[in-house]
Amino acid sequence: MQSxxxxxxxxxxxxxxxxxxxxxVVALFLFLFLSFExxxxxxxxxxxxxxxxxxxxxxIFQGMPVYEPSNELPFIIPLQWMIIQILPxxxxxxxxxxxxYSYGIQEIVRLRKRCNWWISKCIWLVLSIAAYYAIAFLCVxxxxxxxxxxxxxxxxxxxxxxxxxxxDFEKTSFVMYILPLSTTITISFFQMLFSIIxxxxxxxxxxxxxxxxSAFYCFPLLIGDKTMLLRLSLFESGKVDFExxxxxxxxxxxxxxFIGSLYxxxxxxxxxx
Amino acid sequence: MKIKIENLTKTFKGSKxxxxxxxxxxxxxxxxLSGRNGSGKTMLMRAICGLIRPTDGFVEFDGKRLWRDISFxxxxxxxxxxxxxxxRYSGFKNLKILASIQxxxxxxxxxxxxxxxxxxxxxxxxxRKYSLGMKQRLGIxxxxxxxxxxxxxDEPTNALDENGVKLIKExxxxxxxxxxxxxxxxxxEDLEFLSDEIIMISNGKLKN
Numbered sequence: 001m002q003s004x005x006x007x008x009x010x011x012x013x014x015x016x017x018x019x020x021x022x023x024x025v026v027a028l029f030l031f032l033f034l035s036f037e038x039x040x041x042x043x044x045x046x047x048x049x050x051x052x053x054x055x056x057x058x059x060i061f062q063g064m065p066v067y068e069p070s071n072e073l074p075f076i077i078p079l080q081w082m083i084i085q086i087l088p089x090x091x092x093x094x095x096x097x098x099x100x101y102s103y104g105i106q107e108i109v110r111l112r113k114r115c116n117w118w119i120s121k122c123i124w125l126v127l128s129i130a131a132y133y134a135i136a137f138l139c140v141x142x143x144x145x146x147x148x149x150x151x152x153x154x155x156x157x158x159x160x161x162x163x164x165x166x167x168d169f170e171k172t173s174f175v176m177y178i179l180p181l182s183t184t185i186t187i188s189f190f191q192m193l194f195s196i197i198x199x200x201x202x203x204x205x206x207x208x209x210x211x212x213x214s215a216f217y218c219f220p221l222l223i224g225d226k227t228m229l230l231r232l233s234l235f236e237s238g239k240v241d242f243e244x245x246x247x248x249x250x251x252x253x254x255x256x257x258f259i260g261s262l263y264x265x266x267x268x269x270x271x272x273x
Numbered sequence: 274m275k276i277k278i279e280n281l282t283k284t285f286k287g288s289k290x291x292x293x294x295x296x297x298x299x300x301x302x303x304x305x306l307s308g309r310n311g312s313g314k315t316m317l318m319r320a321i322c323g324l325i326r327p328t329d330g331f332v333e334f335d336g337k338r339l340w341r342d343i344s345f346x347x348x349x350x351x352x353x354x355x356x357x358x359x360x361r362y363s364g365f366k367n368l369k370i371l372a373s374i375q376x377x378x379x380x381x382x383x384x385x386x387x388x389x390x391x392x393x394x395x396x397x398x399x400x401r402k403y404s405l406g407m408k409q410r411l412g413i414x415x416x417x418x419x420x421x422x423x424x425x426x427d428e429p430t431n432a433l434d435e436n437g438v439k440l441i442k443e444x445x446x447x448x449x450x451x452x453x454x455x456x457x458x459x460x461x462e463d464l465e466f467l468s469d470e471i472i473m474i475s476n477g478k479l480k481n
Contacts, residue, residue: 007373015359102357106415109322110374112345269324270285 063228280330305468356412
């Protein structure tokens with residue numbers, strides 16, 4: 001049975017990635033655009049600034065500082081961050097359900113185990129989101145290699161000019177690479193589960209709303225804002241603790257996986273009208 | 274092989290789509306499910322496949338009960354509603370992918386199944402360029418290629434011309450020995466032509 005699952009997994013991953021190929025191309029252009037934008041906007045103001053790979057990464061995933069509601073400061077949705085979060089939601093949008101109610105029926109009957117289909121989709125999801133962040137990583141690497149400084153440390157001049165980092169933030173730059181990825185995977189898991197329980201389009205809007213609420217309220221279970229690097233406790237204004245967030249992400253990830261397994265093992269395969 | 278269905282009931286949003294169905298199917302016969310659209314034919318097939326969970330009652334395969342002892346019927350070939358395949362792949366490649374999951378038939382056997390339904394196994398044309406009739410034939414090839422003990426074909430004559438229906442009849446007749454074949458069709462004439470025994474369904478109930 002294991003070799004059967006392996007064969008199925010290979011086919012499933014290929015189908016899933018090919019169905020999203022255009023979305024990955026959009027992601028590539030988006031991340032290239034954002035990387036170049038930093039260069040061109042900042043170098044006009046200060047020609048001496050040289051950006052490193054991590055500077056670019058930070059710029060792309062910075063989000064917004066923790067929002068403190070007040071009359072003078074209205075809440076404005078951080079558009080750049082929102083677009084970056086919507087793209088993974090589009091990646092997860094309809095492949096699992098589309099597959100489930102078409103070709104997937106033939107596969108499930110042959111797999112003879114419902115859980116194998118679910119496990120395969122979970123692996124596809126993790127790899128899909130990882131590929132999305134890998135594209136971002138590739139873009140910042142390429143742009144910094146040719147136009148800036150290929151380095152995983154920060155440009156102090158730039159950071160101290162625009163942000164207020166704590167003294168130990170330099171040592172933990174890897175956090176900036178891991179946290180957005182793990183958080184997006186966890187949120188995408190909710191989305192995939194909802195898309196099977198309700199409808200893909202509803203689950204998409206639920207996730208978008210969840211992200212917006214997360215940007216507005218700071219609460220441990222509203223993890224959407226954990227993809228905003230400016231909210232990391234590495235910065236003076238930040239409240240997001242890396243270790244706690246990773247633990248919460250992991251717990252939610254496992255929880256969603258088991259709820260999904262349970263639901264899928266009992267669900268009726270009938271297309272929702 | 275014997276399929277035993279006992280008091281099978283399925284309720285959706287308060288309405289019974291299958292209502293207390295009890296019936297047995299034995300090897301060597303072609304059973305035809307007849308009924309109007311929405312009468313419960315497809316739902317009964319889904320229940321036999323293990324795709325829906327009964328609200329009450331059960332389906333057994335040689336004493337092994339679905340949802341208790343097994344998740345899906347052993348060795349089954351199905352065509353439920355419209356066939357659906359990967360649009361950019363040829364018919365052969367689509368079937369090869371599905372066959373790789375159980376890995377019990379060779380490429381030659383896949384080609385034989387495609388040939389049986391009147392398609393060219395070496396045709397490189399992608400599935401999206403197939404006509405409706407060709408899609409239907411490929412769906413039938415997919416259901417029979419692994420030499421299953423149980424074959425469920427939901428509306429197999431959809432989009433097929435007279436010759437196509439005759440060909441399906443020949444295929445089913447050649448396969449019926451030691452197998453349970455259940456087909457559904459809303460066209461009474463086609464169904465009478467294809468099956469040995471007709472089972473009428475109306476509003477989710479079996480009609481005598």
